[in-house]
Amino acid sequence: MELILAPSMLSANFAHMESDLKRAMSQGVKWLHVDVMDGHFVPNISFGPPVISSVREAVPDAMLDVHMMVKEPSRFIEDYKACGAGQITVHAEATTQLFGTLQAIREVDLRAAVAINPATPVSDIEPVLELCDMVLVMSVVPGYGGQSLIPETLDKIKQLVHLREQRGLSFDIEIDGGVKQSNLEEVLDTGANVIVAGSAIFKGNIEENVRSFREIMARWREDHSKAE
8 A cells, every 4th residue: 555644734934834744745745644623522622614724825735624622523523524534534533423423424435444552452343344445543642742662552453454454454553652763664664655744744854754754664665566
């Protein structure tokens, strides 16, 4: 599957948001990960539709990967469709109507994805995998940037790869939390193909950080293509 780097806007310098995002995209980034927090499902509050609309105007070619860390996210599907989302990810823990919410996202012609927290087993989302364009495995506790990756969460990615093959599905597998250059190859080895990185991209030299991630990903792809 295609390897995708999705820098997380949550770690950008908010005073220079447009510049930071454009710097990342200048190095070949196609996706931007957008964390939406409501202060209820997670303690923090982050971006809402006006900010995302502005981001869409600033970087019109970006695929906005909107990660809804909000309770009952079905209330906001139309709003985020209108402001430029390309994909909406909802948490299995945040809604009592997961099946219907994923269907509603697909009905407005957006990619639909489901996320699970570190404490949530893969078995909780098995019934909805056929509706998913992507599954997001949280490798940190959601709500804050800059945390270290929880190693046990990598087993969930392996489980998802097995289920995807077993059922003949094609969903992407995204990992979010604590991914950096030093553990990127280990993460790729598990089967994740969409890599969210925040601090590791936006702290320091953005262009150099993106190039480093993309070089590791390209080298990993080349090595595994030869093995196949």
